[in-house]
Amino acid sequence: MSDPSDEIRDQPVPEPPPSASRVFGAAVGAAERYVAMLAGDGVVRGLIGPREVPRLWDRHVLNSAALAEAVPEGARVVDVGSGAGLPGIPLGLARPDLSLTLVEPMARRVEFLQDVVTALGAPWRIVRGRAEERSVVRAVGPVDVVTARAVAPLPRLVGWCRGLLTPGTQLIALVGARAAAEVPGLVPELEAAGMRDVRTRAVGVELGAAATTVVVMTRAAR
Numbered sequence: 001m002s003d004p005s006d007e008i009r010d011q012p013v014p015e016p017p018p019s020a021s022r023v024f025g026a027a028v029g030a031a032e033r034y035v036a037m038l039a040g041d042g043v044v045r046g047l048i049g050p051r052e053v054p055r056l057w058d059r060h061v062l063n064s065a066a067l068a069e070a071v072p073e074g075a076r077v078v079d080v081g082s083g084a085g086l087p088g089i090p091l092g093l094a095r096p097d098l099s100l101t102l103v104e105p106m107a108r109r110v111e112f113l114q115d116v117v118t119a120l121g122a123p124w125r126i127v128r129g130r131a132e133e134r135s136v137v138r139a140v141g142p143v144d145v146v147t148a149r150a151v152a153p154l155p156r157l158v159g160w161c162r163g164l165l166t167p168g169t170q171l172i173a174l175v176g177a178r179a180a181a182e183v184p185g186l187v188p189e190l191e192a193a194g195m196r197d198v199r200t201r202a203v204g205v206e207l208g209a210a211a212t213t214v215v216v217m218t219r220a221a222r
């Protein structure tokens, strides 16, 4: 009998769209290797649904890289709840000036992240644990920007990231259109949790289907 994981492995790895070279520059080959790992091992290990494979570039990799334009030059970035590396890895590939740490509690996801870092020879750090754990905050060190996609509703995410968010640190969350529409109603709660300048911003508008929205906010001074 054939092993069902063979069929999953046999799905063709999607070709990069023309915009990939523009977004990733010299790292486009590394982005292609990452997409191949997501489509192969990422699916077999249950980190990415098989149906996502044909839309890995638009929905996941370019969609994640779109937030690059919202991140300041040379920032120390922590991607919280990175999962299979989204948005952190595409961001790190598009922006080699950033110093990137991926935080993820689940062992098999961390293993996959380690495999990707090794395969790409990337300088990123991986910290296993939950954002709210003291040991994670200590291991991560000072942070300029926290990124997150699909980790938790914003007020809960801010609560989990409290230790990572020192005055002036930005939180940049990738959100869908529906979640973006709910942001104005969340501002009082986010401000009460110590955040200021909460705003939504369209990013990657030139990327067509990969365009998305981010919510940007800053930790207020105590």
Ligand SMILES: C[S@@+](CC[C@H](N)C(=O)[O-])C[C@H]1O[C@@H](n2cnc3c(N)ncnc32)[C@H](O)[C@@H]1O
Pocket: 080, 081, 082, 083, 084, 085, 086, 087, 103, 104, 105, 106, 109, 129, 130, 131, 132, 148, 149, 150, 151, 160
């Ligand atoms: C729905 S997945 C999203 C993964 C990835 N960000 C993406 O967009 O594909 C949520 C991730 O958040 C992680 N997570 C859940 N609670 C967390 C916490 N308290 N701190 C850090 N990561 C957490 C989970 O292990 C999981 O990998």
